[in-house]
Amino acid sequence: MAEYQGVVHTKSREIMSAWYDRLAAAAKNGTPSACIMISGNCVEILRSFDIEPVFPEVNALQLAIRKQSLPLILKAEEMGYSSDNCAYVKADAGYTFGEGGPSDGKIPVPNFLVCNFVGCNVYIKWFEHSAAFLGVPLVMIDVPFLHPDGKPTEGDVRYVVAQLRKLIETCEKVTGKKFDIDRLREICALSARAGAGWARAKELCQNTPAPFDAYFDSINMMGPINVLRGTKDAADFFDAAVKEYEEMVAAKKGPLAQEKFRIVVEGPPPYPYYRQFRDLFAAWGAVAVQSTYSTVGGIWEWGFRHDPKRPLESIAELMLVNNLCNRSLLQRYEQIKRYVEEWKADALVIHSVKSCRLFSAGQGDMRDYFANQLGVPTLLVESDLEDPRYYAQAMMKNRIDAFFESLEHRKLLRRA
Amino acid sequence: MNTAITAVATSPVARAKEICAAGLPDAIRRHPGPAFGCFPVYSPFELYHAAGLLPLGLMGAGGTIDIVHADARFQSFVCSIAKTTLELGLQKRLTALEGVAFHSICDVARNLASVFRRNFPGLHVEYIHLAQNGAGDAAEDYLVSEYRRALAGLEERLKRRIGDEAIRASIRTYNRPRALMRRLYEIRAREPERVTASEAFTLVRAGTFMPPEDHAALLEGSLAEFATRRNKRMDRVRVVVEGAFCEQPPVGLIDVMEAAGCYVVDDDFCAGWRWFREDVIETGDPVRALARAYLSRSRCSSTRHDPDRPRHLELVERVKSTGAQAVVFMPAKFCEPALFDYVLFRRELEKAGVPHILIEFEEKMWTFERTRGEIETFVESLLFD
Numbered sequence: 001m002a003e004y005q006g007v008v009h010t011k012s013r014e015i016m017s018a019w020y021d022r023l024a025a026a027a028k029n030g031t032p033s034a035c036i037m038i039s040g041n042c043v044e045i046l047r048s049f050d051i052e053p054v055f056p057e058v059n060a061l062q063l064a065i066r067k068q069s070l071p072l073i074l075k076a077e078e079m080g081y082s083s084d085n086c087a088y089v090k091a092d093a094g095y096t097f098g099e100g101g102p103s104d105g106k107i108p109v110p111n112f113l114v115c116n117f118v119g120c121n122v123y124i125k126w127f128e129h130s131a132a133f134l135g136v137p138l139v140m141i142d143v144p145f146l147h148p149d150g151k152p153t154e155g156d157v158r159y160v161v162a163q164l165r166k167l168i169e170t171c172e173k174v175t176g177k178k179f180d181i182d183r184l185r186e187i188c189a190l191s192a193r194a195g196a197g198w199a200r201a202k203e204l205c206q207n208t209p210a211p212f213d214a215y216f217d218s219i220n221m222m223g224p225i226n227v228l229r230g231t232k233d234a235a236d237f238f239d240a241a242v243k244e245y246e247e248m249v250a251a252k253k254g255p256l257a258q259e260k261f262r263i264v265v266e267g268p269p270p271y272p273y274y275r276q277f278r279d280l281f282a283a284w285g286a287v288a289v290q291s292t293y294s295t296v297g298g299i300w301e302w303g304f305r306h307d308p309k310r311p312l313e314s315i316a317e318l319m320l321v322n323n324l325c326n327r328s329l330l331q332r333y334e335q336i337k338r339y340v341e342e343w344k345a346d347a348l349v350i351h352s353v354k355s356c357r358l359f360s361a362g363q364g365d366m367r368d369y370f371a372n373q374l375g376v377p378t379l380l381v382e383s384d385l386e387d388p389r390y391y392a393q394a395m396m397k398n399r400i401d402a403f404f405e406s407l408e409h410r411k412l413l414r415r416a
Numbered sequence: 417m418n419t420a421i422t423a424v425a426t427s428p429v430a431r432a433k434e435i436c437a438a439g440l441p442d443a444i445r446r447h448p449g450p451a452f453g454c455f456p457v458y459s460p461f462e463l464y465h466a467a468g469l470l471p472l473g474l475m476g477a478g479g480t481i482d483i484v485h486a487d488a489r490f491q492s493f494v495c496s497i498a499k500t501t502l503e504l505g506l507q508k509r510l511t512a513l514e515g516v517a518f519h520s521i522c523d524v525a526r527n528l529a530s531v532f533r534r535n536f537p538g539l540h541v542e543y544i545h546l547a548q549n550g551a552g553d554a555a556e557d558y559l560v561s562e563y564r565r566a567l568a569g570l571e572e573r574l575k576r577r578i579g580d581e582a583i584r585a586s587i588r589t590y591n592r593p594r595a596l597m598r599r600l601y602e603i604r605a606r607e608p609e610r611v612t613a614s615e616a617f618t619l620v621r622a623g624t625f626m627p628p629e630d631h632a633a634l635l636e637g638s639l640a641e642f643a644t645r646r647n648k649r650m651d652r653v654r655v656v657v658e659g660a661f662c663e664q665p666p667v668g669l670i671d672v673m674e675a676a677g678c679y680v681v682d683d684d685f686c687a688g689w690r691w692f693r694e695d696v697i698e699t700g701d702p703v704r705a706l707a708r709a710y711l712s713r714s715r716c717s718s719t720r721h722d723p724d725r726p727r728h729l730e731l732v733e734r735v736k737s738t739g740a741q742a743v744v745f746m747p748a749k750f751c752e753p754a755l756f757d758y759v760l761f762r763r764e765l766e767k768a769g770v771p772h773i774l775i776e777f778e779e780k781m782w783t784f785e786r787t788r789g790e791i792e793t794f795v796e797s798l799l800f801d
Contacts, residue, residue, distance in 0.1 A: 080762045082755040084493060089756075117548055117721075121522050124548060124721045125756035132728070132760055140721055142548040142555070144562065145520060148533070155561025162554035328543075329530035354493050357752065361498070362527040364489040369534065382491065 006248075008212070008241045012220040015233045020106070026052045027108035032175050035110045035130060038222075038297050040118035040143065040323035042164060042315045044191055044230045044306065048184040049171040054110055055227055056096065056126070060088040063095060064271035064386045073387055086355040087386035089126045097133040111174045112136055114167060118143045119325035120358045139167050143319045146327050152320045160316040184311045187230040191306035197238025198225045199300040204245045205289045206343050208262070209254030211245040214343075215265040215288030216278045217255060226297035260285030261407060264339045266292045266332075266366070267351035267359050272388035280397055281349075284404040288349075290339035292332060295324040299335075329362050333369055340376055347377040347407055353385045377410070379403040428637035429615050432622035436667075439480050441509040443472050443625035453516035454624075455501065455525060456662040457719050458546065458688035460563055460706050462586035462696075465628070467570045467578045469514050473624025473689070476500040476663055478779040481507070489531060490524075495750040496779050497663035498524050505536050515540025515573070517566075520548070521662065521719035522753050540573045542566050548721040551711040559707035567703070583702035589628050591698065596635035597623070597690040601682065603639075605738045608654065608679035609647040614670040620686045621664065650679075653795050656740045657683035658731060658761065661717055663748035665777045672784040673744065673775075677795035681738045687717055718753040727757060728764040735770050742798060743772040744791070748779070771798060 026033045033052040036043060046053050063069045072094025073087050079098060081090050096107060115127040115138060124140070131138040141163045144156040168179050198221060205214045212218075221241065228234035248254070263281070265288045270277050281288075298304065304322040307314035320326060324335070336348060348370050352360045363380060371378040381399050384390035435443070444451050452464040453474030461471040476497035485506040486499040504510050516539055518529035529543040544566055547555035567578055597620055604611055619638055623631035657673070661684040673680065694713045697705040716722065716730040735743060743765055747754030758774065765772050773794045775787055 080759040082758070084750050085752060085755050119523075119526070121520070121526075122752065122756070125753070128721065128726075129756070129760060132726075132763075138723070140549050140553075140723060142553075142721075144545040144558065145526065145543065147543075147565075153561055153565055155558055155565070159554050159558035159561075163549065166553060328533075329527045330533055333534075352491060354491075357494070357523040357527070360491060361494050361524040362490060362531045364487075364491065365531045365534065368489065 007244045008217070008220050011237050011240055012223055015228060015237055016223045018233070019228060022052055023054060023108060024106050027105050031108070033108045033110045034112050034114055034174075035127070036114045037116050037118075037120075037123050037127075038226045039116065039120060039123075039325040040298060040319040041116050041226065042114070042141065042167070042319060043227070044184060044187045044311070044315055045164065045167055045171065046114070047187050047230045048180060049175045049177055051111070051171060051175065052108070053227065054107060056092045056130070057088060058223070058227060059095065059107060060091040060386055061271050063091050064388075065274055067272060067388070069272060069386050070388055084354075086122045086126075087384060088355060089122060089129070091386055092126070093129065093133075097130045109134060110136060112170060113138045114141065115139070116141050116143065116319060118319050118323055119145060119327070120356075122356075122358070137170070139170050141167060141319070143326055146321055146331065148328065148330070150321065150331065156320060157313070157316055160319055161312055164312050164315060181311065185308040188306040188311045188314065189308040190232060190235045191230045192308070193235035194225055194229050194238050195298070195300040195305050197235070197242050199303075200242045201238070201245050202290065202294070202301045204242075204249050207249045208344070209252065209256075209259035210262070210287050210289045211248035211254060213255045213278075213288050214294060215269065215291035216274075218291060218294035219269075222294060222297060225300075254287060256282055256285055256287060258285050259287045261347065261404065262287060262289045262343070262345045263347050263349050264288065264290045264336055264343065264345045265349045265351065266336060267363070268293050268296075268353050268356060268385040269351065270353070270383045270391050271385055273383070273391045273393065276393055277391075277396065280400045284400070286404060289343040289345055292324055292335060292339075295335070298323045325358060329366070333366060336366075336370070337374065346411075347379065347403075349403075350378065350380040352380060352382045354382070354390055355384050355386055377403075377407055427641060428634050429618065429641070432618045432634060432638075435622040435625050436618055438625075439477060440472060440474065440504065440625065444510070444512045447472075447627070450514040451512070453510060453513050454688075455516065455518045455528070456497075456688050457519070457521050457717060458691045458710070458714070459517050459519060459544070460566075460710075462583055462590055462702070462706060463563060463567055463570070463578070464517070465586040465589065466582035467567075467574055467576070470627055472513075473621075473686070474501055474510075474516055475624065476779050477504055478664070478666060479782055493750055494524055495663055495748055497748065498528050500779065502528065502531060502535075505532060510536070511538065513539060515542060515570075517542040517544060519543070520545045522751075524752075540570070542569060546720065547711060550723040551708070553723075555711055556704070556707050559710060560701075560704050563703045563707060580702050583706075584698060587696045587702055587705065588698050591695045593623055593628050593631040593635060594690055594692055595695060596632055596639065598693075599639060600635065601690075603642060605681045607649075608681055609649045610642045610645050612671075613657075613674050613678075613680035613683070614667045616680075617670055617683075617685050618667065620689060624686060624689055651799065652677050652679045653742055653798050654679045654681045654738070654740045655742045655744045656681060656731070656735055656738060657685070657744045657746050659718070659745050659747035659751070659754040659758070660685055660777070661687035661719065661754070662751060663779050665746060665748075666779060666781060668784055669777055669781065669787060672788045673791055676788050676791035677799070678744065678791065681740050682734060684715070684717070687715060691715060718757040728760040731761055732764050732768045732770065735765070735768075741771070742794070743770060745772060745774045747774075747776055749776050
């Protein structure tokens with residue numbers, strides 16, 4: 001099934017490939033690099049020192065999408081990892097940090113690791129393991145979990161800023177450069193531009209039809225916003241994306257020939273079967289108008305922007321408040337509820353992945369809340385984001401077909 | 417307190433066994449005042465105690481409850497303790513609690529706090545983010561502010577001020593059973609033939625179901641009894657058990673481990689209830705004393721990142737200092753923190769030439785024959801090498 005994939009797709013590929021080229025160059029010429037995680041990250045600080053960021057999560061998902069993850073996962077299981085451990089970590093163990101280190105020359109051995117611990121406890125384990133196997137130092141940025149009222153305390157903010165300052169010291173030591181706050185301000189201004197563009201693109205999905213699939217097409221934008229944020233490339237990319245999507249909205253065009261169902265999707269995608277999974281929804285004319293997965297790195301659609309006037313504090317705010325992972329399950333319910341209402345969705349689809357308990361633990365309760373308490377038609381399906389062994393196409397098709405059949409029936413009844 | 421149980425039981429260990437078998441719902445019923453459920457691993461018990469609440473272990477229900485509702489809320493790949501704990505709530509066995517606390521130990525525990533908040537609006541649900549950094553990294557000030565925030569929430573709920581003097585008094589109260597538990601473990605390391613592993617486990621576990629003063633009395637009684645024992649030391653392998661810090665194994669599994677030829681000289685059962693290696697300081701700012709103790713006087717744990725004391729190195733040191741010959745990894749099924757740590761532990765133990773075995777368990781398991789066979793084979797390979 002062919003969806004419209006225009007300028008956004010090509011440009012995203014272009015700038016992401018350029019980043020991979022820079023990583024390969026760093027592996028060869030020793031440009032300083034550091035590993036960092038996607039969720040609520042502080043990549044701006046690394047960028048202000050010209051330290052090339054390496055994102056193990058992106059490496060892992062690339063391996064899965066190229067169907068190369070299983071042998072690496074099996075290699076990691078030989079190292080002692082359990083079948084119940086997160087397969088992102090296992091793929092990375094098999095590829096990057098297992099005995100011998102990265103072998104294909106495409107990824108540098110980092111000078112250090114920055115663990116931006118925002119919610120996901122596996123992040124801590126992952127980088128403890130990388131640090132032990134690769135023998136490189138680990139800088140831990142412990143981000144207090146967001147409280148139910150959505151407001152960090154002064155103590156929370158002070159703690160994060162103090163740790164960011166410690167990261168800055170490490171960057172100074174590694175690069176021999178002095179911290180330049182004006183440089184960080186410029187980078188934060190570029191981040192703010194990218195954030196504004198990403199927020200606008202998502203807002204455009206409130207139109208019918210939505211100009212892109214906010215689940216499946218979002219990965220073309222999640223790279224630029226989470227990995228390349230703070231570069232001119234990323235800011236320009238989002239300008240181009242918004243332009244294209246505004247034109248599509250004006251022309252009433254969407255990713256599919258016809259938008260029949262508007263859905264909100266919760267949970268990461270099954271990367272090893274990305275295409276097949278997408279086709280199951282496309283067959284029903286179902287388009288995701290919002291998704292929670294697209295907010296793992298940050299939530300910009302509610303107004304957060306990096307602030308060049310308060311660079312460190314605004315970086316801390318992204319880490320503490322404005323990303324999905326550091327928010328509670330109940331705060332996620334509220335997020336989804338807003339998506340369903342404001343993006344005018346017909347249904348909620350929960351893709352529960354075994355690897356990521358941050359996402360999945362308790363999704364049965366989420367289904368209970370949406371289906372029984374709010375009356376939103378809700379489908380829960382299970383597989384994995386990295387391990388192909390947990391995906392069963394026939395079963396997946398059955399569940400999805402049955403769900404949309406009943407949804408169609410409901411629509412017909414409502415019209416009658 | 418606990419008069420009904422005291423009347424029928426003969427020895428402190430027998431009493432502890434009864435208390436454990438009766439479980440949390442019974443502990444809530446027995447206590448005349450308000451109580452507070454503490455999910456593993458560590459919780460700052462003194463704060464609740466100073467508020468006039470009795471901290472009780474909210475640690476699953478083992479085989480004592482049938483899962484009727486919780487399976488629909490948490491998937492098949494989620495640990496048993498999360499499900500049985502939720503099931504206790506859904507079956508209305510926790511309604512008499514004033515509240516519950518969860519902590520930043522893993523992704524499941526964090527989401528469970530949310531599920532509790534939605535399903536049990538009558539409970540005060542606290543979620544405490546325990547620092548995941550070293551003492552020197554602004555962590556102490558942070559933890560003080562986090563504890564003060566939790567205290568303010570309790571004060572608002574109870575409409576009552578919780579003064580520093582009350583917290584200091586609670587620290588003194590809890591220092592006693594904790595010191596006695598350290599003594600119990602010293603005996604186990606030195607003379608494991610005096611106390612069986614399941615006796616030690618039961619005595620500690622009973623403490624999660626009773627007031628700290630009663631627990632201290634129970635421990636004192638037991639230690640006096642153990643001092644008079646003259647058991648012969650058997651030809652067994654001295655092991656450290658690691659990994660069962662949150663969900664607790666059934667006692668039968670611990671018995672089988674010893675029967676199969678092990679002396680357990682150290683373990684991390686109920687780790688949060690004996691978290692401190694030394695007393696918490698009883699003077700000065702009590703909240704700061706608790707924060708400092710968490711960061712600097714605590715045991716190593718799979719649920720805590722400590723840049724100053726990597727856990728895999730600490731485990732090897734502990735094997736040496738207790739004179740253990742091997743390590744039994746005992747993670748609960750689906751427990752990510754323990755299963756992850758296994759990789760680094762194994763690697764480090766192999767470097768140091770320490771034999772090890774992996775035994776996964778579930779709190780609800782009730783047949784142990786396979787495990788017995790595995791451990792016997794392991795023990796034989798060590799004794800007749």
